[in-house]
Amino acid sequence: MVKRVSNQVMKQIICIAMVLIVLAPILLTLFASLKTKADMVLTSPLLLPPLKNITFDNFAKVLTDKYLLLGFKNTGIMLVVSLFFNVMFGTITAFIIERFDFRGKKIVVGLFFIGMLIPTFVTEISRFKVIQGLNLYNTLGAPIIIYIASDLMQLYIYRQFISTLPVSLDEAALIDGCSYFKLFRKIIFPLLAPATATVCIIKAINIINDMYIPYLYMPKNKLRTLTTFLMNYANAQQGSWQTLAAGIIIIMIPTIIIYVFFQRYILAGIAAGAVKE
Amino acid sequence: MSKLSRKRKQFIFISLVIPLLLLIAFVVFPAFDLFKMSFTNWDGYSPSSKFIGIDNYISMLKNSDLWLSLKNNAVYFVVHLLMIPVELGFAVLLISKLRAAKFYKTMVFMPYIINGVAIAYVFSYFFSPINGAFDSILQVLNLDSLSRNWLSDVKIVNYVLSFVSVWKYSGYHVILFMAALQSIPKDLEEAAKVDGATTVHIFKFIQVPAIMLMVDFVLFDNIRGALQVFDIPFVMTSGGPGYASSTFTLYTIKTAFTFSNFGLASTMAVAIMVLIIVIYIIQNKIIHGFVLKNRR
Numbered sequence: 192m193v194k195r196v197s198n199q200v201m202k203q204i205i206c207i208a209m210v211l212i213v214l215a216p217i218l219l220t221l222f223a224s225l226k227t228k229a230d231m232v233l234t235s236p237l238l239l240p241p242l243k244n245i246t247f248d249n250f251a252k253v254l255t256d257k258y259l260l261l262g263f264k265n266t267g268i269m270l271v272v273s274l275f276f277n278v279m280f281g282t283i284t285a286f287i288i289e290r291f292d293f294r295g296k297k298i299v300v301g302l303f304f305i306g307m308l309i310p311t312f313v314t315e316i317s318r319f320k321v322i323q324g325l326n327l328y329n330t331l332g333a334p335i336i337i338y339i340a341s342d343l344m345q346l347y348i349y350r351q352f353i354s355t356l357p358v359s360l361d362e363a364a365l366i367d368g369c370s371y372f373k374l375f376r377k378i379i380f381p382l383l384a385p386a387t388a389t390v391c392i393i394k395a396i397n398i399i400n401d402m403y404i405p406y407l408y409m410p411k412n413k414l415r416t417l418t419t420f421l422m423n424y425a426n427a428q429q430g431s432w433q434t435l436a437a438g439i440i441i442i443m444i445p446t447i448i449i450y451v452f453f454q455r456y457i458l459a460g461i462a463a464g465a466v467k468e
Numbered sequence: 469m470s471k472l473s474r475k476r477k478q479f480i481f482i483s484l485v486i487p488l489l490l491l492i493a494f495v496v497f498p499a500f501d502l503f504k505m506s507f508t509n510w511d512g513y514s515p516s517s518k519f520i521g522i523d524n525y526i527s528m529l530k531n532s533d534l535w536l537s538l539k540n541n542a543v544y545f546v547v548h549l550l551m552i553p554v555e556l557g558f559a560v561l562l563i564s565k566l567r568a569a570k571f572y573k574t575m576v577f578m579p580y581i582i583n584g585v586a587i588a589y590v591f592s593y594f595f596s597p598i599n600g601a602f603d604s605i606l607q608v609l610n611l612d613s614l615s616r617n618w619l620s621d622v623k624i625v626n627y628v629l630s631f632v633s634v635w636k637y638s639g640y641h642v643i644l645f646m647a648a649l650q651s652i653p654k655d656l657e658e659a660a661k662v663d664g665a666t667t668v669h670i671f672k673f674i675q676v677p678a679i680m681l682m683v684d685f686v687l688f689d690n691i692r693g694a695l696q697v698f699d700i701p702f703v704m705t706s707g708g709p710g711y712a713s714s715t716f717t718l719y720t721i722k723t724a725f726t727f728s729n730f731g732l733a734s735t736m737a738v739a740i741m742v743l744i745i746v747i748y749i750i751q752n753k754i755i756h757g758f759v760l761k762n763r764r
Contacts, residue, residue, distance in 0.1 A: 199565075199566075199567065202561055202564070202566055203566075203567065203568075205561065206561070206562075206566070206568070206572045209558070209572065209575065209576060210572065210575045212635070213575050213576070213578060213579055213635075213639075214575070215601075216587075216590045216591060216594050216601075216635075217582075217590065219590075219593075219594065219601045220590050220593065223593070231599065232599070235604055236593075236599055236600065236601040236604050237601060237604050237605065237608070280486065280487040280490075283483045283484075283487075284483070284484060284487050286483075287480055287483055287484060291476070291480055293477070293480050299484065299488065302488070302491055302492070302496060303491065305495075305496060305499070306491050306495045306496065308744070308745065308748065309495060309499050309741065310692070310695075310696055310717075310737075310740055310741055310744055311696070312696055312698050312717045312720075312721065313502075313696075313717060313720050313721070313733075313736070313737035313740055313741070314495070314498050314499060314502065314737070315721075316502060316505075316720070316721075316724045316730060316733050316734055316737050317498040317499075317501040317502045317505060317734065317737075318494060318498040319512075319724075320498075320501065321493060321494060321497065321498060336490070336494065337494060339490060340490035340491055340493065340494035340495060341491075341494055341495050343491075370475070370479075371475065371476065371479035372479060375483075396581050399583070400581075400582075400583045400584055400585075402584065402585045402699055402703075403698070403699065407725070417583075418583060418585050421583070421585055421586060421589070422585060422703070425589055432593055432599075435589065436593070439586045439589050439590060442583050442585075442586050443582055443583055443586050446581050446582060446583060447578070447581070447582065449581075450578065450581045451574075454574060454577075457577075457581070458573075458577065458643055458647075461640070461643060461644070462643060462644060462646075462647035
């Protein structure tokens with residue numbers, strides 16, 4: 192009994208240490224965001240400022256920046272459009288690959304597999320040419336079409352999910368005179384709702400957090416996303432750490448909220464994707 | 469019947485044509501184009517470029533900054549490799565009888581979903597030489613003699629950046645290991661117990677093989693991740709001082725978009741792609757086969 196108690200205490204100590212390591216850098220940033228310029232120098236970075244000195248001016252300054260609003264808008268547009276097409280193409284592609292045999296299927300599956308294996312960052316060197324050729328450079332179309340075309344994790348999740356649906360379902364519907372499109376739209380697609388939730392949540396986080404593609408393809412000020420807004424803000428606020436800290440906290444919030452509310456979907460989806468690979 | 473099969477073909481064609489065209493235009497074609505560009509001296513804007521044979525490949529192999537960058541990638545790989553036992557330990561801990569386990573699970577994975585650029589700035593401040601939090605922690609612990617320029621000391625900068633990478637990505641691996649451990653059917657263990665298997669047997673013949681597949685995956689993820697480290701050094705040090713904290717991908721991107729040498733950059737991109745595919749095949753054929761054989 193004593194052994195079991197001390198065991199539990201040991202475990203708790205290890206876990207609390209882990210929580211501290213995770214939270215400390217974020218908490219210290221939060222502390223800084225509540226300080227005045229003077230308190231940044233006068234108080235230890237490990238402590239909150241004296242209570243009467245706590246200020247929300249830094250947050251006010253970031254929140255009234257017109258580019259932050261633009262960032263929210265652009266990120267929102269990117270999210271909605273990419274997710275819509277990702278779900279549409281992802282479900283139907285997975286459905287066909289899982290349920291149909293046709294000539295050239297091996298090639299199709301092979302192409303998607305190659306697509307998943309190709310490293311993302313360096314491919315931009317030649318993708319840049321394609322985007323420029325299509326006149327998409329410096330438009331929201333560039334990141335949107337790249338997210339739709341090249342981020343393929345949804346195929347795993349959908350294929351895995353479809354393979355658990357009974358084939359007799361398709362057969363019965365087809366015998367009843369259902370067309371293939373109707374079978375997909377009316378029967379299969381609604382059944383995929385849980386997988387769609389997982390796909391949307393994970394992709395939303397990836398898109399909100401993505402720095403590289405917006406940075407590369409949309410240097411225009413009007414096309415700031417949340418993440419590139421932060422990068423620009425950091426360059427502009429050099430030396431004024433307290434305002435940048437407020438910016439950092441604001442940019443972190445959307446994905447943390449998504450995580451807190453939809454944690455179960457996220458963890459399930461992450462594990463499923465890996466196991467399949 | 470033939471009408472049905474025609475409709476079937478129609479359905480397949482109409483459904484796949486757009487996703488496939490997108491895939492070919494934005495993924496498959498660029499990948500092949502990289503290969504083609506790697507034999508040219510294209511600068512990124514000129515309408516024409518010259519075929520220069522394998523010159524890029526030779527200058528890539530001779531480029532000492534690139535080799536230095538690749539060595540830095542190795543630091544990330546080794547640091548993450550050393551973390552695997554720790555991650556496994558946490559996975560075992562979090563699925564054991566533990567109060568507040570759910571909360572700890574939430575915490576362990578949180579860094580993975582937080583905005584990477586924001587994290588990079590957070591740690592720039594954390595390790596800053598002026599008023600930095602880390603130096604203050606050392607001070608509190610009376611260890612100020614250890615304090616140094618964490619992000620500009622050539623000797624340690626890569627380890628500091630690797631630490632940030634570990635902070636961000638380890639939770640992902642913990643979750644994967646937990647999933648692997650939890651996927652073992654409970655009745656399998658019970659049946660084994662009934663048949664007289666000891667705890668050691670269960671660990672050796674049931675738990676270890678189940679985790680091995682995941683270890684295998686995490687290992688590949690580490691290699692792929694380490695070869696492609698980009699955003700943390702890009703935001704925190706932009707590869708500096710000099711090329712001391714540059715990475716292969718960072719150097720490749722700089723070669724293209726800063727130095728406008730798309731030909732040479734394509735060569736590096738081809739190299740990284742070949743590396744990843746070769747490692748994938750080696751791992752799939754050799755290690756994977758070995759693990760599965762052991763299981764039987």
